[in-house]
Amino acid sequence: MWRGLWTLAAQAARGPRRLCTRRSSGAAAPGSGATIFALSSGQGRCGIAVIRTSGPSSGHALRILTAAGDLPPARHASLRLLSDPRSGEPLDRALVLWFPGPRSFTGEDCVEFHVHGGPAVVSGVLQALGSVPGLRPAEAGEFTRRAFANGKLNLTEVEGLADLIHAETEAQRRQALRQLDGELGHLCRGWAETLTKALAHVEAYIDFGEDDNLEEGVLEQGGSTWWGRKTPVSPQRLPSLSLFACLLSPTADIEVRALEVALGAHLRDARRGQRLRSGAHVVVTGPPNAGKSSLVNLLSRKPVSIVSPEPGTTRDVLETPVDLAGFPVLLSDTAGLREGVGPVEQEGVRRARERLEQADLILAMLDASDLASPSSCNFLATVVASVGARSPSDSSQRLLLVLNKSDLLSPEGPGPRPDLPPHLLLSCLTGEGLDGLLEALRKELAAVCGDPSTGSPLLTRARHQHHLQGCLDALSHYKPSKDLALAAEALRVARGHLTRLTGGGGTEEILDIIFRDFCVGK
Numbered sequence: 463m464w465r466g467l468w469t470l471a472a473q474a475a476r477g478p479r480r481l482c483t484r485r486s487s488g489a490a491a492p493g494s495g496a497t498i499f500a501l502s503s504g505q506g507r508c509g510i511a512v513i514r515t516s517g518p519s520s521g522h523a524l525r526i527l528t529a530a531g532d533l534p535p536a537r538h539a540s541l542r543l544l545s546d547p548r549s550g551e552p553l554d555r556a557l558v559l560w561f562p563g564p565r566s567f568t569g570e571d572c573v574e575f576h577v578h579g580g581p582a583v584v585s586g587v588l589q590a591l592g593s594v595p596g597l598r599p600a601e602a603g604e605f606t607r608r609a610f611a612n613g614k615l616n617l618t619e620v621e622g623l624a625d626l627i628h629a630e631t632e633a634q635r636r637q638a639l640r641q642l643d644g645e646l647g648h649l650c651r652g653w654a655e656t657l658t659k660a661l662a663h664v665e666a667y668i669d670f671g672e673d674d675n676l677e678e679g680v681l682e683q684g685g686s687t688w689w690g691r692k693t694p695v696s697p698q699r700l701p702s703l704s705l706f707a708c709l710l711s712p713t714a715d716i717e718v719r720a721l722e723v724a725l726g727a728h729l730r731d732a733r734r735g736q737r738l739r740s741g742a743h744v745v746v747t748g749p750p751n752a753g754k755s756s757l758v759n760l761l762s763r764k765p766v767s768i769v770s771p772e773p774g775t776t777r778d779v780l781e782t783p784v785d786l787a788g789f790p791v792l793l794s795d796t797a798g799l800r801e802g803v804g805p806v807e808q809e810g811v812r813r814a815r816e817r818l819e820q821a822d823l824i825l826a827m828l829d830a831s832d833l834a835s836p837s838s839c840n841f842l843a844t845v846v847a848s849v850g851a852r853s854p855s856d857s858s859q860r861l862l863l864v865l866n867k868s869d870l871l872s873p874e875g876p877g878p879r880p881d882l883p884p885h886l887l888l889s890c891l892t893g894e895g896l897d898g899l900l901e902a903l904r905k906e907l908a909a910v911c912g913d914p915s916t917g918s919p920l921l922t923r924a925r926h927q928h929h930l931q932g933c934l935d936a937l938s939h940y941k942p943s944k945d946l947a948l949a950a951e952a953l954r955v956a957r958g959h960l961t962r963l964t965g966g967g968g969t970e971e972i973l974d975i976i977f978r979d980f981c982v983g984k
């Protein structure tokens with residue numbers, strides 16, 4: 463799916479310029495005059511179900527179903543008897559809420575019916591709404607699409623809303639809420655303003671430079687004064703030149719360069735937000751019998767893998783999605799690493815190594831009571847040493863070394879070897895050390911996925927990354943000292959990418975892909 467989105471985004475960037483097209487081409491086109499309705503709460507038997515409508519006939523539908531001449535007070539819950547308009551048969555006693563537009567979720571007139579959640583009640587009310595002229599069932603995501611079309615949400619906020627609905631872990635929820643609150647959009651708008659300012663500056667320079675014979679390099683040197691001119695200023699030109707002097711602020715140029723630095727920093731972190739959205743890859747590895755499968759079962763709280771005293775039990779890569787310390791993780795159990803075994807286990811070792819390369823975080827596990835064995839020493843000298851040798855800045859992989867079976871160490875005896883890299887002690891058998899491991903995992907995952915409680919807004923989608931990269935690439939052509947016209951065009955292209963990120967000038971295809979993530983009723 464990401465590849466498809468990326469290609470479309472690339473096409474959109476290359477394709478002919480379109481006006482701000484926030485409308486869908488299909489039946490879901492907002493503003494088509496239709497009033498839509500849908501069950502917005504989950505399917506199935508429940509205490510309360512919420513059915514809502516959006517569109518110009520919402521008030522009419524509410525009056526018809528409540529057999530009332532007047533609408534209830536806006537934005538206040540009122541208890542009403544709902545009846546089928548065709549037969550007059552009572553359907554339910556329900557709470558109704560009337561949200562006249564534009565102060566509603568979609569910006570249109572909206573009604574919410576909070577009915578008892580039995581399937582017969584829900585289908586009775588849906589059928590009654592369907593019988594009202596001008597009303598039709600909503601398509602997936604159509605409420606949100608209307609909110610977007612009416613300027614209630616920008617595109618990054620729409621994505622935040624989709625992510626919030628799909629959020630399964632605490633960190634995902636925090637991140638989605640921040641995006642829904644508009645943090646990423648706000649950041650992009652600030653950047654776009656910087657570019658608009660710089661563009662005004664360059665365009666003014668072009669206009670004045672053509673007929674006023676300004677000295678070369680004024681822009682570069684940040685010359686904000688009109689006395690850098692070669693020709694004297696006529697008194698009639700003074701008012702416009704003072705405007706010019708304001709526009710030629712040296713800070714505009716400095717701000718564009720600072721923006722390049724900021725974009726670069728965000729792009730370097732781009733993978734983090736995407737990991738937070740789709741799950742970080744955590745791979746458990748180590749020599750046979752270290753207790754890898756025992757740890758995977760402990761962390762996922764279910765018997766994912768077979769545990770046995772026989773070395774070489776796990777052969778295939780077993781992947782399970784888990785919530786680790788609030789972060790979404792795809793946890794992989796792998797075969798114990800050793801050489802000189804039969805072909806089946808050897809294939810397991812090959813797969814384990816392959817998976818290890820894809821890991822964002824490696825959980826390297828050793829048997830604490832068996833550190834002197836050749837397999838432990840070999841593991842320390844290869845896997846642990848090679849990841850540990852890389853500096854955190856040039857490696858996207860992180861590693862936590864865990865010494866398992868601490869229950870087998872005698873309390874009086876010497877601790878683990880002093881030459882070991884930093885490690886944690888754990889016993890999968892007794893659970894001792896598990897809290898410490900979870901805390902260490904939380905810190906590592908915050909580094910891998912970005913910390914949604916504190917850090918700067920994350921780029922959670924390939925689309926975000928594509929536009930920021932496009933913006934940065936365009937700015938590499940911003941060289942006002944060489945060619946002002948090209949510099950202005952570079953600024954325009956760069957700003958276009960930021961605008962498209964929040965949804966201005968978006969294409970139908972991209973909107974369709976984004977709204978496809980929504981369910982009916984949202």
Ligand SMILES: Nc1nc2c(ncn2[C@@H]2O[C@H](COP(=O)(O)OP(=O)(O)OP(=O)(O)O)[C@@H](O)[C@H]2O)c(=O)[nH]1
Binds near residue numbers: 796866888891892
């Ligand atoms: N005493 C003790 N035994 C443990 C502990 N953790 C696991 N074991 C035992 O160690 C043996 C191997 O455990 P597994 O979880 O199968 O180890 P593994 O690393 O997945 O083994 P392979 O898949 O064969 O590479 C089993 O008999 C476990 O019960 C622990 O903390 N303490």
Ligand SMILES: [K+]
Binds near residue numbers: 750772775776
């Ligand atoms: K085993």
Ligand SMILES: [Mg+2]
Binds near residue numbers: 754767769776796
């Ligand atoms: Mg195993």
